[in-house]
Amino acid sequence: MIGSSKLYVRIGEGLKEGDIISEEKVAKAERAFMIFKRILNGVNVNEVKIVATSAFRYASNGNEVRHRLSKIIENEVRVISGEEEGRYAALGILNTLPISDGVFFELGGGSLEIAEVSSGNIIRVHQLPIGALKLVNLPEREIRKKVSDELSTTSIKKANIIVGSGGNVRALAKLDLKLSSFPIKSIHGYSLSSKQISKYASLLPSLDIDSRQSLPGISKERALTIHSASVIIDELVKYFTGSYIVVSLFGMREGVLTEGKSLDKMSWLEEISYSNAIDPPPIEIFKEVISEVDSKYSFYVASSALLSLIFKMVGYFNPFRACYRFIKESVLPGFTLNEALLVGLICEAADGKVKKKQVKLLKEDITKKEILSFGNIVKSSIDKYVAGVRL
Numbered sequence: 462m463i464g465s466s467k468l469y470v471r472i473g474e475g476l477k478e479g480d481i482i483s484e485e486k487v488a489k490a491e492r493a494f495m496i497f498k499r500i501l502n503g504v505n506v507n508e509v510k511i512v513a514t515s516a517f518r519y520a521s522n523g524n525e526v527r528h529r530l531s532k533i534i535e536n537e538v539r540v541i542s543g544e545e546e547g548r549y550a551a552l553g554i555l556n557t558l559p560i561s562d563g564v565f566f567e568l569g570g571g572s573l574e575i576a577e578v579s580s581g582n583i584i585r586v587h588q589l590p591i592g593a594l595k596l597v598n599l600p601e602r603e604i605r606k607k608v609s610d611e612l613s614t615t616s617i618k619k620a621n622i623i624v625g626s627g628g629n630v631r632a633l634a635k636l637d638l639k640l641s642s643f644p645i646k647s648i649h650g651y652s653l654s655s656k657q658i659s660k661y662a663s664l665l666p667s668l669d670i671d672s673r674q675s676l677p678g679i680s681k682e683r684a685l686t687i688h689s690a691s692v693i694i695d696e697l698v699k700y701f702t703g704s705y706i707v708v709s710l711f712g713m714r715e716g717v718l719t720e721g722k723s724l725d726k727m728s729w730l731e732e733i734s735y736s737n738a739i740d741p742p743p744i745e746i747f748k749e750v751i752s753e754v755d756s757k758y759s760f761y762v763a764s765s766a767l768l769s770l771i772f773k774m775v776g777y778f779n780p781f782r783a784c785y786r787f788i789k790e791s792v793l794p795g796f797t798l799n800e801a802l803l804v805g806l807i808c809e810a811a812d813g814k815v816k817k818k819q820v821k822l823l824k825e826d827i828t829k830k831e832i833l834s835f836g837n838i839v840k841s842s843i844d845k846y847v848a849g850v851r852l
Contacts, residue, residue: 466500468493469682472526473516473571474594481522487529494533501534509536510717514546515571515592543588547574549716551583554624556724557711557794558650563622564701567712568630568690570594573697574713577617587615593629593690601666601692608696620701626712628683629690633661634708635678643798644819645789645805649710650797652824655698658706662695710792726760729795730767737775745851746770750842754835758827761800762835765807766842773843780843781836784808799824810836811843 470493472486501509511531517523517540524540531538541549550567554560561581567574571592577585589611596604634648637657665673665688674684698706734742744767751763765784772787773780788805796804803823809815810833820829845851 466497468496471570471594471685473519473592476516476519476571476595478519478590479521480519482516482520482526487526490526490530491533494530498534509534511536511538512546512549512713512717513538513540514569514713515543515590518543519571519590543572543574544586546572546713547576547586547588548583549720550574550626550713551576551578551586551716552720553711553713553716553718554626554709555581555583556719556722557715557729558624558707558709559726559795559797559800560622560624560707563624564617564620565624565709566626566697568593568625568627568693569713570686573611573693575615575617585616587617589614591693593686593693596693597686597689599689601662604689604692605696608693609700612697612700617701620703623698623701623703623706624709625694625706626709627690629687630694630706630708631710632679632683632687633658633691633694636661636676637678639677643802643822645798645802647710647792647798647801648708649792649794650799650801651708652705652798653708654705655695655703658691658695658698662691665691707797711794724795726764726795729793730764732794733768734771737771739771739774743767743770743774743846746842746846750838753842754838756835758803758825758831758835761803762807762838764804765811765835766839768804769808769811769839769843770846773846779812781808781812781840785812803827806832807835807839811840812836 470486470490472482472490476482511534513527517527527538527540551565554565562579565576565578569592571594573589573591575587576583591608591611596607631648634651634653637653638648638651670684673679673687674681679687731742747763747767750766751759754762768784768787769780772783777783785805785808788801793801793804803825806815806819815829815832817829820827820832
């Protein structure tokens with residue numbers, strides 16, 4: 462993935478089944494599509510996939526609007542079913558997080574998609590008409606009742622692992638992350654506890670939109686729906702008796718993008734190499750280190766070595782520091798946030814700079830001494846390479 466851009470149209474705002482999408486909203490969507498068309502032309506994209514979701518399914522003029530937008534973008538806008546939407550969301554999560562079992566959900570503006578996943582297979586998808594924008598004007602008690610009633614129509618009673626995606630899910634995680642002392646900016650793979658979710662579901666509906674917007678991590682656009690979304694998420698977690706949710710930065714769009722692929726940690730590490738113009742990726746160092754380290758953390762030590770060598774080959778004077786800064790500032794798909802932090806701290810250890818308080822943030826039974834020893838292995842391995850060639 463080389464870029465991401467979004468524009469907020471809220472085409473389904475206030476829309477009930479059988480209503481029409483207003484001309485004002487259509488005009489706004491057309492302006493957005495003109496912008497995207499210029500972007501596509503500018504970077505010479507040949508293959509374009511465009512999907513439309515619940516608003517187009519609900520609206521009586523959804524097909525007409527679809528044709529108008531298709532004409533502007535010169536590619537077909539395809540209206541997907543609720544089941545397809547849920548499957549794409551689950552696929553986006555499966556391809557970017559190391560979780561293959563559980564309940565995966567994506568909360569949108571007009572609907573909630575829930576997928577039951579087992580051993581990496583999407584078993585069943587439920588599409589429920591309870592989006593954050595759709596319920597935005599209802600009181601908290603009524604939102605909870607609607608969510609509970611809709612969830613009762615599914616066959617799911619309990620979930621050991623719950624993974625959530627969607628803009629409001631991410632915004633809630635950003636709020637929680639910014640209020641904590643976690644050293645990484647990304648929320649991909651972040652664990653948001655049910656206790657914190659309940660706190661936000663109680664607080665946010667009591668604030669006006671300006672107060673919500675003033676909170677860390679909440680943008681002007683998200684302030685419009687974050688309060689109703691927090692109540693929906695809270696009710697969902699309670700219904701499935703979950704103790705936390707894992708937050709995915711990726712969802713339906715990435716599912717559409719990665720359809721037909723099966724991506725894992727190694728795939729994404731190689732992708733980082735390609736994105737830095739290192740082709741082929743220097744996989745030999747990964748193999749060397751993983752065979753040398755006799756520990757349950759061997760994969761993460763080898764990942765740190767591979768990333769450090771990539772940054773050395775790119776030309777960084779201190780590849781270990783570059784590796785840590787990359788983990789801190791960017792996203793490491795395929796890994797949970799805890800795993801990404803571990804990889805980053807091993808890179809820091811190779812530079813001799815691990816802090817005890819950082820180690821305590823790890824949800825692992827590992828000591829600072831162990832991480833420093835892993836860092837020494839990474840450093841000695843990297844020192845054997847000059848310009849990407851092993852001496």
